[in-house]
Amino acid sequence: MDRRKQYTRMVLKESLLKLLQDKSISSITIKEICETADINRSTFYAHYANQYELLEAIEEEFIEDLTVTLGQYNFSKEDEALQMTEKLFEYLAEKSRICHTLLGENTDMYFLKKGMVITHEFIFKNWITDSRIDQETYEYINIFLVSGSIHVIKNWLENGMEKTPGEMAGVLYNFINRGLSGVQ
Structure with missing residues (x-):
């Protein structure tokens, strides 16, 4: 081009x-x-063709860039999930303006849904390793964790990113691994 x-x-x-x-x-x-x-x-x-196609192009470009960025890291074990979560927050902080806009109420739900897929793929894919959990329950847990994480990210962006990416990664990591008992 x-x-x-x-x-x-x-x-x-x-x-x-x-x-x-x-x-x-x-x-x-x-x-x-x-x-x-x-x-x-x-x-x-x-x-x-229209404003929706333009919005989709913006979303796709962002998602592709995010996927490439996160794909540079080979974090697949639970112990490394904290590092990947911090990398995600660093990326979102760097692209905060566009993230805030795309996660805002003035866009469509496509970006939020795609964000959930990416969050699962890079953050939660290997996080839950308890073999006693059946597939259906795992899916519910995953949806709960990913949806909550997306809304935590959205809130963090909307409130001026007062905590650092490392602090936010720690908040999510502790909450997911320790539940409410891990919140300090």
Whole structure:
């Protein structure tokens, strides 16, 4: 892709992210995106069919980057889950603006669902190793842990990331491994 196309797509993505801070995806028009990006409508339609396709491109790009970043680490044992969780929080802190927007109420549920899959894949996949737990129960536990973790992340981002990535990783790690008795 040539530089002009890359630039145009970047400006359109930035414009949509800016608009999503104040409006829901369903109430954002192509006209608003184009005005914010200072690009005409025909240029927009040369790249995307609508605002939803543009949002999906932003989400996919973020998810791909997150997957590549986390994939660089080979943490698969329970003991290493804390390190992977800290790497996740570091990444989210670095990309806090886009994370906050994509996890906000103005987008669709796709990003949240995909985030749950990634969190399971990189953080919780090997965390629960009790062979006495049947598959159905494991799935419920996993959904509970991943959903809670996503909402902890969302809250952390919304409240200005007062704790460091390491501290947040420790909070999640202690809660998941020790339950409420591990909260200090």
